[in-house]
Amino acid sequence: MKFLQDHRHALTASISADGDTALHVAVLAGHVEIVGELVKMLDAEDLAITNRNNATALNYAAIGGITRIAEYLVEKNKGLLDVPNQNGLIPVVVASLYGHKEMVRYLYHESPKEVLSPERDKKNGLYPHLVFHQDSDQDTALDMLAQKPSAFPIPAIKHMYNLKLIHVQAHELLCCICQQISTLPRAEFEKLGVYKAVFNAVKNGIVEFITEMIKHYPDIIWIEDELERGIFLYATLQRQEKIFSLIYKMGAKKNSIATSWDRQHNNILHQAAFLAPSSQLDRVSGAALQMQRELQWYKEVEHIVQPKYREMSNMFRRTPKALFTESHRKLVEEGEKWMKDTAESCTVVAALIATIMFSAIFTVPGGYDAVGNPLYLSRNSFMVFIVSDAMSLFSSSSSLLMFLGILTSRYREEDFLKSLPTKLIVGLSCLFFSIATMMVTFGITLVIMLRERVSWVSVPIILLGSLPVTLFALLQFPLLVEIFYSTYGPGIFDKPKKWWLF
The missing domain is CATH 1.20.140 (Butyryl-CoA Dehydrogenase, subunit A; domain 3)
Incomplete structure (x- = not known):
């Protein structure tokens, strides 16, 4: 420190190949006390110096997750809060992507609200613009919810781009998102990745997600993926029984849903005839019980389809029963050996x-x-x-x-x-x-x-x-x-x- 006091120009000099200053290095190393001393010695505008990656010291603090370091920097220069890095992400977003909850809370509280969203829902204190905003991985808040079964009913949500809603329950966040979606024309769904998020939720078995989507936009039950599979056909293929069980709550719509088929003419009973994903089979102990679970699925789906669909052939001339036997031949052998x-x-x-x-x-x-x-x-x-x-x-x-x-x-x-x-x-x-x-x-x-x-x-x-x-x-x-x-x-x-x- 005495050297820096005697040579003030060294405080802002580049000391690495990436153009880092002494402050950048101290922040990256997590030396809280040294950062505090350097901040005292530097002018406010010096804290905004960026390296060759266009990152300020606060950008690095957001990556490291040490809140006290961020406090030192922000207390002296609040302008650092809206300085983006080379990816266009401000510090609060960077902290969110790295999962530093306490850092996010602090930076969100300090960040100018107009930076987060130019439009604010004053009644709810929320920022609808962020619902469909993508992070550096092209993921939205909806995508993250659809990929995180653990978010239900965990009260706090991590790794979300929607920073304000880190403090609310996942269900409340989902309601907010669904309300925004319900006001959009259906043509916008594909562009905003709603369909992708719905099928991700089906794959991960997040029934709360699907239920909330159906309540706000009932026609969501008719959407299809790239193979023309609806959500119930896909739920059957993925063996997500909680989501499949929603079909019993559809009233007369159940009959129409049960008579659909995909691009290869596989109806819902064909989907039950395919072998379940290994992630679902592994939930059951022993090959014999896995085979029993597969039979329970097939029998259950068989009850809801029309009789002619039980004998319907797909493009490969396989009836559901023939497909079931072919797909489960190895599992039957393993079940016999286990028994x-x-x-x-x-x-x-x-x-x-x-x-x-x-x-x-x-x-x-x-x-x-x-x-x-x-x-x-x-x-x-x-x-x-x-x-x-x-x-x-x-x-x-x-x-x-x-x-x-x-x-x-x-x-x-x-x-x-x-x-x-x-x-x-x-x-x-x-x-x-x-x-x-x-x-x-x-x-x-x-x-x-x-x-x-x-x-x-x-x-x-x-x-x-x-x-x-x-x-x-x-x-x-x-x-x-x-x-x-x-x-x-x-x-x-x-x-x-x-x-x-x-």
Whole structure:
């Protein structure tokens, strides 16, 4: 600093290949204290010096995101707030693009409002001009919302060009945008990227986005992408069940929507026949359950189309059913392998338990008296032993039969919908019950034999006996619940009986 005090010209001299001054370098390095000292030494107009990239020190501060540095610069020269960089972006926009929320809040509060928009909605305090303004990546606020499922219902929105609305909820922002869109002629939609944003929202499953758009502009349901697919055909292809479920709220319009097809003559049932995107399949555990989900989609769409559309051929002479079989052949094979591997592993365990429990009944604790009666036959604990042993044997045998049924199944496509999942549910449930009753049998046997000598033996035996049961529950119970919910739950589609959107 003493050198700079003695050589004042060095404060504004270029010291890098990009034409950076000492202030530029300090700001880029994030040295808050040094920036503060340099600002004190420089004149206000010196802070506006730009480098070869046409960037001021405040432009760099917006990139770095350190709000205190920006405060030093703005307090001395507020004119820096409306100096754009080489891309024509002022500091508050730069901070927004880099996701520095606190920096954006500060710069927005300080920036002249006429710089942000020449037209202001005085009633709402908003800036409609920014709704369709593009950033350096040609994205608008609408595009960003359509690509961010996490924005709903997160209260704060980041990385938005619309700076004022960073402080409001995503839904409020969307309402504002939709109100602006509803006043535009349909011919303007394509130019402003509304169609692109809508299909991005469908792809990402943002049902709030689509619902709000429909409320403000009902005809949005008829728009098509470059392959002439409407939003419901595209939602079916992308397996976005929440958006597809809106079709049930369309009243009579549902019938017209369900009879449309794309450029290759694929109707909505053809869309359900294509294999789901991997991002959607990965949400379901195991190939067998993935196949079940695909069948649920196909059956659901099949219910809403006219009978002739179920046999309609596309340009490649494929009916929906033929296309489904062709597209899911590999998934059926993977589902068969997953089912068999699971059944084989569980069969070994079930057979072992059945063998042990069958043997245990002939080697009762305490042995037999002279006439062949168990010595502890009169004890209640002995009856617990007999009952738990029998229940373990019966449940393990039932489990074994269920898993054998899985192994010998024909593995048709339709089997993955109910038959195979039901067998797996029964098999796993019986196996879990057999393990639990087996541990009860083992524990009560030790209690009978040791109770007279070690009176406190019951407590540790119960605790240790519950350990394998708990482990099995933690490892397998989530899968069992998922299979049960997927097979017998309310389903993934929202089908209200007496409610319409319009």
